[in-house]
Amino acid sequence: MKRPALIITALIMPILLLVSCERDSVRISGEGPVVTKTITVPEFTGIDLAGAANIIITQGATQTVEVSAQQNIIDRLETNVSGGIWTVKLEDGNYTNYDLTILITIPIISSLLVSGSGNIEVNDFTGQDDLELTITQTITGSGAVTNTN
Numbered sequence: 001m002k003r004p005a006l007i008i009t010a011l012i013m014p015i016l017l018l019v020s021c022e023r024d025s026v027r028i029s030g031e032g033p034v035v036t037k038t039i040t041v042p043e044f045t046g047i048d049l050a051g052a053a054n055i056i057i058t059q060g061a062t063q064t065v066e067v068s069a070q071q072n073i074i075d076r077l078e079t080n081v082s083g084g085i086w087t088v089k090l091e092d093g094n095y096t097n098y099d100l101t102i103l104i105t106i107p108i109i110s111s112l113l114v115s116g117s118g119n120i121e122v123n124d125f126t127g128q129d130d131l132e133l134t135i136t137q138t139i140t141g142s143g144a145v146t147n148t149n
Contacts, residue, residue: 030098060105
């Protein structure tokens with residue numbers, strides 16, 4: 001008699017755990033066509049990719065940030081800068097079916113971190129002495145940092 005109750009409990013517990021986790025998570029899927037927008041981000045010299053995105057960085061006289069994704073994904077991109085570092089991530093939620101590409105032009109770059117899932121590509125930076133790249137210690141998700149010069 002105890003054995004069937006144990007089996008039923010063992011079958012029901014994982015379902016209850018999944019349902020309780022799902023309830024608190026907002027599920028957001030990229031909807032509509034991919035659009036490209038220029039967004040305003042406070043001045044920064046470092047980037048921490050804490051979400052899933054592809055970032056391409058080039059050197060230029062003034063800072064510009066151009067984002068390509070579905071509009072409902074762009075609307076959830078956080079633009080908070082702290083200590084000169086822009087942490088690139090989306091608002092909390094469970095995201096599916098989207099492709100986020102960010103083109104950044106900045107005069108100098110001081111640090112690049114990948115703590116999410118994605119890629120950072122740095123193109124054509126000249127006249128800069130120090131760039132902090134801590135790849136093995138900072139990539140905690142999946143992704144890459146590449147420098148093409």
